[in-house]
Amino acid sequence: MMVMLRLLLRWCLICLLVSISNISNISALHHDYNTRSSLRSSSTKLLSSSRRSHPHHHHQYQQSNHSPPPLKVALIGAGLLAAGSHAPVLQQLEQNVRCVAVWSRNFENAASLASQMNGAMPTDSFEEILKSPHIDALILSTPIDVQSDMVLQALQAGKHVLSEKPLAVSMDQAHALMEEYEAAFEDDLVWNVAGDYKYASAVRFSHKAMEEIGKPFLVSLKVRAPFLKSSHYSEAMWRNQPDWYGGMIVEAFVHASSMLQRLFGSPLCVSAHTSSQTPHIPSLDTMTAQVTWDREIQGTVSVTYASTQNEFELEVIGSQGRMVLKRLYEGNPSNGNSAGGSGGSGNGFYRLSVENASDRYHQDIPFGGLDSDILAFSDSIQYGNHVPRFNTPQDALQDLELVDACLESGKLNGARILLPPDMDPIHQKNYGGRNEPPITVDHLSEDMAEEMSPWATTKSNSQQQYQPRGVDRYGHLDDGRTKWHGKERLT
Template sequence: MAMAMDGEITRQPAMALLGCGVFARDAYIPVLQALGTSITLRFVWSRSQAAAQEMVQRVKGFAPDADAEWGEEGLEHILASPFVQCCAIVLPILSQPGIVMRALRAGKHVLQEKPVAGSVEIGLQAMHAYHGMHHEAPIWAVAENYRFEPAFDEAGKLVKSLGTMVAVTVAIEVPMTKSNKYFDCEWRRDPSLKGAFILDCGVHFVAGLRVMTGCDIKLVTAIATHRDATVPAPDTLTTLIRFDNGCSGTMVISYASSVSKACWRVVCSRGTVVVERGVREGKLGYIVTLNPRGGEGESSSQFFPFSGLEEEWRTFIADVQRSNGSPDLRSSPREALKDLAIVEAALASGLHADAPVSVKPASI
């Protein structure tokens, strides 16, 4: 429960949105509006006054009492406020972990945007600090919403029903042109961010792959290339994967493509399952196709509209209301760190040696 400014007890959590960039504006704001009375937006914060004030005007239609804060003083005010139970943190990767830990230490539940950190090392440091809070720790959730997409859950059930996994293919193609709203994002072009767009979004694709296969990845061998001078290097990563069940696969992620494609394909001993991004009846989503082995059943196709982001938020709010101290497993920092470790290992192989790299630490 939360206490309103006039002393009235309310049941919905009060939250602060830390970060006013493109994704916060175009993805989080519509979801917060759709959630309605299940959560109260109390503050929006940015490093700059202009961004915070522009964002607060956007939310006034559904959060009329929200205030804008900015800079270090504004952040301190939010973290000290007894009227804020949770923070949604949508900031540049390299600066985000420090603010996440400040919010957690201030007793605020946190839903942070992926990836969990810019490196496994920093992510592990944050996890160790978090675990040091013991039973008094607030909830820490990481937003990698592909785990919440019903399409991958359904695909995982189908894969499990089809016997032994034989081979896996993932193809992600994204035209990172000037028409893409993330093209001019300065922090994604920071040389200190090793892996650029691939590190940022690769954890999404790996999360979907792990849900669909139900497997962890032990070893990767990759080749990183740079074909588009307007996109930070590397823009393409081709990875050979060895799963912990002995199956092998490939994953190609390219931000130098001329067309958009997102496809996960798992070949099993009794059939094949494909998840592919598509459109039906004007809605964006995923098409899940089952092709059984000849003579063992009919092929089928199901369409699932995008819903992962909203489902992730609803789960986080429910966890906060229960106040049980731990998030749903799908949004746990541990799972997010595993995804990051896989992407980091592939980048290490592709950027430095083109040689096999074990996914470490195995004990995450």
């Protein structure tokens, strides 16, 4: 009898526990349903808990034997780039970087992308993103004409930032942003500028392969990237009606510029011609340029975004061999889904070929780079100066300087533009470092710009008269028309 009573009591206890568990599960499901049905309000509540005691919250991470918790980021933007590149990479990196929020001006777009991000909350309030204590950093995937303002707002709110290339839409804007970052935020906050080529395996292998071809002396870069009228990438209003000079050249060629800087360093001078070849891209879309890196490395760049076919090829000739990096496409190579330089999207791979006196081989390398960009960004925040950085704002500024120098040369019918990198005394001597004040192209009148063209006849001008000086000892046209490029000019 006692045994049966104990069994009955035990059965009652089990039933009671099961009932409590079911009630808890039903309550959780009901809460989840209510959360999903009122997604906008719940996400706003989650994101808007303000940091009253620390309005400029700076995270301090210490490197230890244990892996730090995942960096909590907000993905800013829900367009083609965010959905096609950033979101998939963030999903792969959840153990290191966790996307907790997605912002878009269109809440439905934010909600749609957030639903793929394992619990990320959508919002259309950028202010709530900035105020949220649950967000460590922002990853920007926004149009480049609004990006600079967002970078500054994020830094002012105490957020780390990973923005897209280019750094800004003009050199003046880039310098102003850089100066503010260096003065007020650089010691506490990490700001990286994503440049897939800085970390792409194809570029790293190419850099290593150049050791096998001796001293490089001739470079040829060919980029053909279709932005067809039928492509989704051509429909964006900010791309159809750019409010900055250079249009597609600024937006897309900056990726290739990043690669050239990574492999060969900062150029010393460029001479370029630019044009617009297709009506549905109302900006410059085609460019050829001669680029000189030092006394022993020179090359040509040929790029167009008005092509109907996709093609990318970098050839480097060295004293002991030749290296070629070629992008090969799978499926339809002319679908217009490439920016012609980022290397982080599309189907296909790179083929790196090396030839020298003793060896000839090639290796296939998958596309990629954005994953390494995001991991490097996270590590820079988590571990500070222990992590090398190749995509700092200073690096991005140099990338943009090359693009802007090409555009300035194009305005002047191919006039030679000298860039102002950290030139050593030999380069200053060889490339015309003079004592007279340098000419600032940005403030020239159209008449002055015209007469500074190498093919223009010499004119008199009320401000200055340019007289031909012949050819200098290094074989360069020394006509007094050479201009220093950039804000910091050599004197």
